[in-house]
Amino acid sequence: MSGSETVKEFQVERDIFSDYIQSRGLRHTGQRDLILQTFLSTEEHLTSEDLYGLVSKIDPTLGLTTVYRTLKLLTEAGLAREVRFGDNKTYYEHHFNHEHHDHMICTECGKVIEFFSPDIEALQDEMADKFGFRPTHHSLRLWGLCSECQAGNLISEPAAPGAQPRVRVRTAMH
Numbered sequence: 001m002s003g004s005e006t007v008k009e010f011q012v013e014r015d016i017f018s019d020y021i022q023s024r025g026l027r028h029t030g031q032r033d034l035i036l037q038t039f040l041s042t043e044e045h046l047t048s049e050d051l052y053g054l055v056s057k058i059d060p061t062l063g064l065t066t067v068y069r070t071l072k073l074l075t076e077a078g079l080a081r082e083v084r085f086g087d088n089k090t091y092y093e094h095h096f097n098h099e100h101h102d103h104m105i106c107t108e109c110g111k112v113i114e115f116f117s118p119d120i121e122a123l124q125d126e127m128a129d130k131f132g133f134r135p136t137h138h139s140l141r142l143w144g145l146c147s148e149c150q151a152g153n154l155i156s157e158p159a160a161p162g163a164q165p166r167v168r169v170r171t172a173m174h
């Protein structure tokens with residue numbers, strides 16, 4: 001734990017996590033706490049490797065497996081949610097106190113734009129109704145080029161229809 005000023009941060013989330021850890025009969029550890037704090041301190045979409053890169057700078061004894069398992073626990077506890085951007089990696093973002101949103105992914109620079117449209121949400125529900133389908137959750141993703149990449153000369157060949165889009169989601173730590 002670095003600096004006592006960060007200890008009181010994210011108290012609600014910490015309590016939720018403690019309760020969950022206890023309900024699972026797991027031990028509360030300083031390492032899990034550090035992973036939680038670090039995760040909550042960034043607004044990025046992070047893979048377990050990204051988060052590992054951040055926390056191992058603070059505590060080099062931390063292993064990738066611990067980070068991976070803790071992210072799973074955070075997801076189960078309702079603090080994190082998994083999101084996929086088509087590059088076969090699992091990203092995590094904040095779930096608790098964060099409204100539902102969807103994503104646009106730039107296949108050139110990997111930027112991820114979050115958006116929310118009540119109209120689109122309503123249309124999706126309408127469409128589900130039409131099929132007698134009861135949706136539990138959804139993830140709408142648009143792939144393409146962000147405004148900066150369109151302005152630059154780096155226009156790449158569009159991926160063939162059906163091909164796996166080339167996404168390298170950029171995070172603050174790379």
Ligand SMILES: [Zn+2]
Binds near residue numbers: 121138
């Ligand atoms: Zn949506």
Ligand SMILES: [Zn+2]
Binds near residue numbers: 110
């Ligand atoms: Zn871009």
Ligand SMILES: [Zn+2]
Binds near residue numbers: 045093101
């Ligand atoms: Zn997001």
